[in-house]
Amino acid sequence: MISSTVLFYGNYVLCLCLGLLCVVFVSYWNTEWRGGFAWDASFLQFNWHPVLMVTGLVVLYGNAAILYRIPFTWSQRKQRWKLVHAALLLSSLFLSILGLCAVFDFHTGYHIPNLYSLHSWVGICTVVLFTAQWVLGLVGFLSPCSPLGFRKLLKPVHAWMGMAIFILSLASCLSVTRNADPPPITTNYIEALFANFLGVLIVAFGLVVLGILSNQRWKRLEPGQESSRSLLPGDN
Amino acid sequence: MISSTVLFYGNYVLCLCLGLLCVVFVSYWNTEWRGGFAWDASFLQFNWHPVLMVTGLVVLYGNAAILYRIPFTWSQRKQRWKLVHAALLLSSLFLSILGLCAVFDFHTGYHIPNLYSLHSWVGICTVVLFTAQWVLGLVGFLSPCSPLGFRKLLKPVHAWMGMAIFILSLASCLSVTRNADPPPITTNYIEALFANFLGVLIVAFGLVVLGILSNQRWKRLEPGQESSRSLLPGDN
Numbered sequence: 001m002i003s004s005t006v007l008f009y010g011n012y013v014l015c016l017c018l019g020l021l022c023v024v025f026v027s028y029w030n031t032e033w034r035g036g037f038a039w040d041a042s043f044l045q046f047n048w049h050p051v052l053m054v055t056g057l058v059v060l061y062g063n064a065a066i067l068y069r070i071p072f073t074w075s076q077r078k079q080r081w082k083l084v085h086a087a088l089l090l091s092s093l094f095l096s097i098l099g100l101c102a103v104f105d106f107h108t109g110y111h112i113p114n115l116y117s118l119h120s121w122v123g124i125c126t127v128v129l130f131t132a133q134w135v136l137g138l139v140g141f142l143s144p145c146s147p148l149g150f151r152k153l154l155k156p157v158h159a160w161m162g163m164a165i166f167i168l169s170l171a172s173c174l175s176v177t178r179n180a181d182p183p184p185i186t187t188n189y190i191e192a193l194f195a196n197f198l199g200v201l202i203v204a205f206g207l208v209v210l211g212i213l214s215n216q217r218w219k220r221l222e223p224g225q226e227s228s229r230s231l232l233p234g235d236n
Numbered sequence: 237m238i239s240s241t242v243l244f245y246g247n248y249v250l251c252l253c254l255g256l257l258c259v260v261f262v263s264y265w266n267t268e269w270r271g272g273f274a275w276d277a278s279f280l281q282f283n284w285h286p287v288l289m290v291t292g293l294v295v296l297y298g299n300a301a302i303l304y305r306i307p308f309t310w311s312q313r314k315q316r317w318k319l320v321h322a323a324l325l326l327s328s329l330f331l332s333i334l335g336l337c338a339v340f341d342f343h344t345g346y347h348i349p350n351l352y353s354l355h356s357w358v359g360i361c362t363v364v365l366f367t368a369q370w371v372l373g374l375v376g377f378l379s380p381c382s383p384l385g386f387r388k389l390l391k392p393v394h395a396w397m398g399m400a401i402f403i404l405s406l407a408s409c410l411s412v413t414r415n416a417d418p419p420p421i422t423t424n425y426i427e428a429l430f431a432n433f434l435g436v437l438i439v440a441f442g443l444v445v446l447g448i449l450s451n452q453r454w455k456r457l458e459p460g461q462e463s464s465r466s467l468l469p470g471d472n
Contacts, residue, residue, distance in 0.1 A: 118410075118432040122439060163450060164443050167403075171439050174354075174410040196354040203358060203407050207400050214399060214450060 004217045005071050011212055012070065018205040019059040025198040026054040033191040039102075041109030048102040050176075056095025057126065057169040058202060062209040064088035065162055069218040078220070082141060086134075093134055096127050123172040130165050133158065163213055170206040174199060240453045241307050247448055248306065254441040255295040261434040262290045269427040275338075277345030284338040286412075292331025293362065293405040294438060298445040300324035301398055305454040314456070318377060325370055332363050359408040366401050369394065399449055406442040410435060 002010075030037065030047040037051075038044035067073070067085050100123075107114050115124060140146050140154040212218060238246075266273065266283040273287075274280035303309070303321050336359075343350050351360060376382050376390040448454060 117428075118435040121432060121436065160447060160450065164447070167443060167446065168439065171406070171410050171442075174407050175435060192353075196357060199354040199411060200357065203404065206407075207403060210403065211396060211400070214396065216452065 008069065008071060008212070008215075008218050011208055012066070015062070015066065015205065015208045015212065018201055018208060019063060022059050022198065022201045022205055023051075023055050025194070025201055026051050029191070029194055029198060033194070039105075041105045043106070045102050045109075046106040049099050049106075052095045052099030052102065053123075053169075054173065054198075054202065056092045056099060057130070058173060058205065060088055060092035060095065061130075061166060061169060062205060064092060065166055066209055066212045068220045069212050069215075071218070074220050086138065086142060089130075089134055089137075093127075093130060096130065100124075100127060117175075119172060119176040122168055122175055126165055126168040126172055129161065129168070133161050133165060163210070166206070166209065170202065173202050244305065244307060244448070244451075244454050247444055248302070251298070251302065251441065251444045251448065254437055254444060255299060258295050258434065258437045258441055259287075259291050261430070261437055262287050265427070265430055265434060269430070275341075277341045279342070281338050281345075282342040285335050285342075288331045288335030288338065289359075289405075290409065290434075290438065292328045292335060293366070294409060294441065296324055296328035296331065297366075297402060297405060298441060300328060301402055302445055302448045304456045305448050305451075307454070310456050322370075322374065322378060325366075325373075329363075329366060329370055332366065336360075336363060353411075355408060355412040358404055358411055362401055362404040362408055365397065365404070369397050369401060399446070402442070402445065406438065409438050 030051055034047050035044055037047050039048070064085055067081060067088065068078075073081050104114060106112075115121065136154070137158055140151055140158070266287055270283050271280055273283050275284070300321055303317060303324065304314075309317050340350060342348075351357065372390070373394055376387055376394070
């Protein structure tokens with residue numbers, strides 16, 4: 001029988017590899033088929049949008065979400081991992097806001113209205129909720145004057161909201177898919193196939209992260225909970 | 237403080253309402269803007285595809301997935317709820333396969349190739365995995381000759397696969413979104429807005445179902461696990 005820890009690290013390595021592949025694929029797609037990058041309110045500025053959103057709001061965010069699940073961190077003080085968690089999420093938020101600037105600038109430059117598609121509705125909700133979640137997390141869990149009762153109340157809400165924001169971020173990515181015209185094989189078709197593979201990678205990354213988050217055996221136990229590990233329902 | 241049971245039923249009613257709205261919206265969209273329904277390999281047959289997939293693979297499936305979480309069922313014999321769970325999922329599978337027939341027939345009629353888009357890739361994987369999951373669930377949990385050791389091994393895999401299939405089904409729905417042309421407001425724009433709202437409803441339904449599934453306090457405990465409810469991590 002494979003131990004729970006070995007199984008975790010198997011999933012974790014898979015998560016890291018899929019995340020890296022997502023970043024490589026989204027960058028290569030925009031370089032090879034969409035003309036590369038610039039910051040001049042042109043199409044080339046728009047190309048930063050998918051790269052920054054996938055890197056920030058999917059890959060960095062997903063990795064930050066599962067940080068406390070790494071068994072290696074359990075024996076260490078939680079405070080330092082809280083700081084790593086907050087810093088990773090701040091980088092993720094920064095990249096996401098930069099990604100939004102890229103698309104808003106492009107829209108302004110080309111006189112395209114903002115926020116009329118499902119993609120934009122879900123996407124903007126995701127970033128607004130994420131900002132609120134980050135600020136509330138900072139106040140609730142890192143501020144020394146936050147009372148213990150408030151932390152206890154906030155924790156399940158923070159964990160649930162964190163998962164919901166990740167699902168919304170995956171939903172934003174997938175709701176933008178442009179389905180290719182059918183074959184015959186043309187340059188556009190090859191590009192569309194490549195973009196499809198990027199979609200598959202994002203879905204696979206999301207499934208691995210959500211799988212890790214949903215496994216109770218990989219939760220860091222708080223003081224006083226050690227005895228409950230063997231009694232967790234759903235693990236047998 | 238609201239009790240855990242009251243909170244569950246609040247979420248459950250929300251889930252039922254959102255599910256109903258999804259079915260109403262997808263049916264109205266295809267009736268009002270896409271010409272209604274037929275089974276003659278035309279566009280009108282294609283219109284069954286979104287209705288059957290959303291009704292079967294999203295709404296019915298989601299409701300079947302959270303069945304064991306209903307506190308009312310906890311005091312009753314699990315066997316009868318296993319049968320309801322299996323029957324709901326069989327109906328969901330039946331509607332999904334009918335939904336696939338609708339699109340394959342339409343493609344054949346119009347000489348459109350099958351399975352070239354991200355939507356079709358994710359969608360077909362979802363239905364294949366769902367079929368395997370249903371058969372394995374039948375053999376593992378309803379067959380009287382399935383050994384207890386096998387059931388214990390299968391249960392966490394079955395629960396995780398069940399959640400993964402639901403996420404894949406949401407991903408399939410969202411990856412087909414046609415983003416509207418920007419305003420000005422035209423009939424097409426109103427249709428696109430309506431379809432966007434359907435997307436928002438599907439995302440909201442998915443979040444509520446996954447929220448219910450992820451809350452450990454709403455899990456039916458197996459014999460011997462009653463004492464662990466108060467020790468569950470992440471709930472305080």
